[in-house]
Amino acid sequence: MTALRIENLSRRFGDLVAVDNVSLRVEQGELRAVIGPNGAGKTTFFNLVSGLVSPSAGRILFEDKDITGLAAERRVAIGLARTFQITEIFPELTVRENLRIAVEVAGGHRLLPWLSGAGAREVESRITELLATAGLAGKADGVVGELSHGDQRATEILMALALRPRLLLLDEPTAGMGDQETHDVAQLIRRLHRNQALTIVLIEHDMRVVFHLADRITVLAEGSVLAEGAPDAIAANEAVQAAYLGKAA
Amino acid sequence: MTAIEEPGSAGRRAATSRTPGAAVHLLLTVLIWILLATMPLWIDRVGGYTNLATRVLVTGLAATGLNFLLGFTGVLSFGHAAYFGLGAYGVGLTIRYLVPSTLLGILVGVGVGTLAAVVIGFLIRKLRGVYFAMVTIAFGQVFYFIVYRWNAVTGGDDGLSGWRRQPLDLGFARIDILGDQTAFYYFVLVWFALATAAMWLLLRSPFGHTLIAIRENERRARFLGIPVEQHIWFSFVVSAFFASLAGTLYALLNNFADPHSLRWDKSGEFVIMAVLGGMRSFWGPLLGAAIFVVLQDYASSRTENWMSLIGILFVLVVLFFPRGVLGILGRRALT
Numbered sequence: 001m002t003a004l005r006i007e008n009l010s011r012r013f014g015d016l017v018a019v020d021n022v023s024l025r026v027e028q029g030e031l032r033a034v035i036g037p038n039g040a041g042k043t044t045f046f047n048l049v050s051g052l053v054s055p056s057a058g059r060i061l062f063e064d065k066d067i068t069g070l071a072a073e074r075r076v077a078i079g080l081a082r083t084f085q086i087t088e089i090f091p092e093l094t095v096r097e098n099l100r101i102a103v104e105v106a107g108g109h110r111l112l113p114w115l116s117g118a119g120a121r122e123v124e125s126r127i128t129e130l131l132a133t134a135g136l137a138g139k140a141d142g143v144v145g146e147l148s149h150g151d152q153r154a155t156e157i158l159m160a161l162a163l164r165p166r167l168l169l170l171d172e173p174t175a176g177m178g179d180q181e182t183h184d185v186a187q188l189i190r191r192l193h194r195n196q197a198l199t200i201v202l203i204e205h206d207m208r209v210v211f212h213l214a215d216r217i218t219v220l221a222e223g224s225v226l227a228e229g230a231p232d233a234i235a236a237n238e239a240v241q242a243a244y245l246g247k248a249a
Numbered sequence: 250m251t252a253i254e255e256p257g258s259a260g261r262r263a264a265t266s267r268t269p270g271a272a273v274h275l276l277l278t279v280l281i282w283i284l285l286a287t288m289p290l291w292i293d294r295v296g297g298y299t300n301l302a303t304r305v306l307v308t309g310l311a312a313t314g315l316n317f318l319l320g321f322t323g324v325l326s327f328g329h330a331a332y333f334g335l336g337a338y339g340v341g342l343t344i345r346y347l348v349p350s351t352l353l354g355i356l357v358g359v360g361v362g363t364l365a366a367v368v369i370g371f372l373i374r375k376l377r378g379v380y381f382a383m384v385t386i387a388f389g390q391v392f393y394f395i396v397y398r399w400n401a402v403t404g405g406d407d408g409l410s411g412w413r414r415q416p417l418d419l420g421f422a423r424i425d426i427l428g429d430q431t432a433f434y435y436f437v438l439v440w441f442a443l444a445t446a447a448m449w450l451l452l453r454s455p456f457g458h459t460l461i462a463i464r465e466n467e468r469r470a471r472f473l474g475i476p477v478e479q480h481i482w483f484s485f486v487v488s489a490f491f492a493s494l495a496g497t498l499y500a501l502l503n504n505f506a507d508p509h510s511l512r513w514d515k516s517g518e519f520v521i522m523a524v525l526g527g528m529r530s531f532w533g534p535l536l537g538a539a540i541f542v543v544l545q546d547y548a549s550s551r552t553e554n555w556m557s558l559i560g561i562l563f564v565l566v567v568l569f570f571p572r573g574v575l576g577i578l579g580r581r582a583l584t
Contacts, residue, residue, distance in 0.1 A: 050472070071476075072471055072472065073471050073472075073474050073475060073476050073477070074474075076471075076472055076473065076474035077474045081472070082472060084468075084472075088466055088468050088469040088472065089466065089469060090461075090462060090465035090466050090469065091465070091466075092465060093461070093465060100458065101458045101459065101461070101462045101470075101473065102473050104455040104458055104459075105455075105459065105473045105474050105475055106473075106474070109455035110455060110456065110459050110474075110475055110480075111455075111456050111483075112454055112455045112456055113450070113451055113454045113456050114450065114454050115454060115455055159469070159473065160472075163473065163474060
């Protein structure tokens with residue numbers, strides 16, 4: 001089964017074609033990096049896949065099911081979670097409270113006007129488990145908005161994980177981070193990929209992270225797929241170097 | 250319960266030590282219940298009267314109901330007087346034309362108000378911000394004009410009189426809530442207790458947590474898989490349910506249903522009360538209502554321009570306590 005299949009996907013904003021006839025396949029358990037210069041349409045591509053924006057043309061298939069017309073929250077419910085370039089969390093709540101909301105929704109409790117003792121214990125143990133995944137247990141009762149950028153990002157990733165997704169979209173998970181934070185978040189992503197066999201698609205600008213993590217790389221330029229392949233092949237690709245790596249260097 | 254501070258210095262304090270906030274909140278809750286339970290015993294001595302105490306309770310319930318939506322879902326309704334007024338007319342019309350039963354009247358009033366909210370909430374659930382507020386006003390005014398124009402049934406501008414709340418017959422005992430103002434106060438207090446307990450529990454439930462999530466960050470809420478429109482709709486209905494209940498009690502208090510009780514400026518009063526007392530605090534709207542009602546009672550017998558006093562107070566509070574009077578108590582956790 002293919003985790004994600006994109007067929008001839010396009011999105012126009014007025015005269016601008018942000019995503020232009022993109023097709024790609026991401027296999028189950030794969031870690032795919034999507035790279036490309038600024039304005040290549042990477043974030044629009046994510047917005048299309050996650051349902052924040054609807055496409056002008058084309059189809060999106062998640063595990064062979066056509067989700068093109070599905071509302072964003074329904075896509076989440078069937079196993080497609082994402083994080084954002086600018087972290088989207090509940091900044092005035094604590095890490096634990098952020099996770100609790102995610103865990104309760106994931107447990108199907110979102111409309112419950114009460115939670116049984118057993119249900120509440122289950123929620124708490126899941127929160128503890130998630131906190132341990134990212135080593136955030138010590139900061140669980142800190143207000144998220146006051147934590148470091150890296151910890152905020154880790155919280156957002158944990159909230160996505162709480163939903164037990166089968167496909168995780170990460171939009172620039174290390175953007176704006178220092179070396180240590182970048183390393184920590186990259187390690188977290190690597191563990192999720194390896195230990196939980198999670199299919200991950202990530203947009204990333206930091207090439208060290210990309211080449212360290214990715215199984216395969218898709219290069220977008222001006223809304224279209226410029227190249228796709230294993231990291232070595234992408235590094236050696238002259239068109240990519242000209243369009244992207246060359247500019248960056 | 251959540252009464253959240255700016256992520257500034259006070260928030261930082263709360264982050265490092267949570268317990269004082271929780272303790273203060275518990276203390277406040279105990280204090281409020283002691284005051285409410287004993288109010289008829291001392292209100293005369295501080296220059297008030299029993300029906301004023303009842304009015305504080307009823308108005309406080311309406312403002313607390315509104316605040317379920319405003320403070321804990323982050324959605325501003327400027328039309329809650331419609332549900333308050335539908336409750337008032339529901340109970341009045343039932344007792345006057347159908348059955349002389351206080352409890353049945355309450356049931357009808359709350360039913361009518363809630364039903365209206367179910368329909369209107371569904372229609373407006375996708376609107377946000379000022380658009381949502383404007384459309385709630387518009388729908389509210391529809392009910393106001395129906396009541397205002399339908400003279401033959403509602404009494405039009407004169408209001409609905411010619412009916413009285415009926416003594417309670419519980420089978421084993423008869424409680425004279427009509428003749429005995431103190432008995433009526435405690436009758437209202439029982440409803441107030443049930444309503445606030447229900448809202449309190451609801452806000453601590455998984456459903457309540459999704460509302461806080463929507464208030465804090467709608468996009469993240471949606472990408473946790475919460476159908477935001479549906480939850481806003483449900484929150485609107487819960488909120489209007491309690492506003493309707495308050496409306497029925499308000500009509501029973503006055504033995505009268507006033508068309509102004511469903512006009513848009515009444516909706517504005519509920520919003521002012523919530524903001525005045527502190528909309529991020531569970532008891533803020535009750536405090537705001539108490540200040541509003543007492544000031545109104547005191548000042549309106551002396552000047553027609555009592556609203557300007559409220560206005561000045563409102564401006565001062567917003568300037569110096571942007572989170573309302575109870576906002577100074579600081580952050581409380583989501584539990």
